[in-house]
Amino acid sequence: MPKVALYDMSGKQVGDIELNDNIFGAEVNKTVLHQVVVNYLANQRQGTQNTKTRAEVRGGGIKPWRQKGTGRARQGSIRSPQWVGGGVALGPKPRSYRYSLNKKVKRLALKSALSSKVLDNELLVLDALSMDAIKTKEFAKILSNLNVDSKALVVLPEKNEVVIKSASNIPGVTTTLVNTLNVYDILNHDKFIVTKDAIAKIEEVYA
Template identity: 45%
Template sequence: MAELTIKNAAGKEAGTVELDAAVFGLEPNVPVMHQVVTAQLAARRAGTQSTKTRSEVRGGGAKPYRQKGTGNARQGSIRAPQYSGGGIALGPKPRKYDQKTPKKMVKLATRSALSDRAAEGKVVVVDSWDFETPKTKLAKQALDALDVAGNVLVVLAHDDVNALLSFRNLPSVQVIDAGELNAYDVLCSDWVVFTKASLPSDEAPVAAATAEESEEA
């Protein structure tokens, strides 16, 4: 297990914590992360695109002109695909893009992403936020004191409401519940900030949510 210094909201040292090697000490599995992230992004697609075929567009019930003798190519309807206003040939129809991803694979991808951030020294553990009232100014000061920059993923315990309301208005910060931790959000962030209460371990495992569940969150 790797030892990490715990800090408080003022950026001061507040002890140490052991990062679970089963969560933060793996060799990142890049193919698994790619497959899980692809499935998660696919689940975000609405799949509501739709076009009308020649049987669905309005009009065109009568044959436009007689079969022979006009010198034109024979036609049966002015709503055929080659006509303006006609139906679309082989156009898109509503569909689902969801991919089935095993829970073990989702868990491995999340742990691989966390291990990658930990190997880069981009994981921070805070004792607790202790915001008496929600205040974005205090949240920004706390991140400045922790010396984290860029895109920051703040992982909170379920009942840490004041911290959620304080961080959510910062444009470069994404706030997520510990139970919704996933590979995509970790990989999109330069820093991952936990509290002691939200820090995952093998005893308090990383949630193995499906791509669909992650999107609903």
């Protein structure tokens, strides 16, 4: 079982914590990680881009000149794709980019992402994370105590408005809950900060 240090909010090590080997000690599968990240980004796309075809562009109802005898190429409409101001021949239309992956693939990718954070020494476990009032400066001090000066994902066991709002104005810092944890967010942040209670919940759900 992988063992990591347990810190308090002052940055002092108060002990060690053993992590579940099936979740935090799994083999990192880069192929599955790539599949899940691509799926996540595709599902975020709105798919609202739209171009007008020649049927949708205003005008062009009359033939610009007669078919034969002018010496020019035959034309049927000034709204054909080759004309300036004409319709787009094969442009994008509104569509959904969503597709689904198997639950086993998603679960494997999450375990791989969590294990990669342990292997790269980017996992920080706190014994507790609580604040009395919404203060960005106080939360920034906690990060400074932990020597976090890069993008960080803070995982909470349950919703805590004080902590979430205190962290919301710090660039590069994102807060999330155990039940909304996703592979993209884990890999997109340099540090993975999680409370001891959140670790217990993650192990309970994914073990």
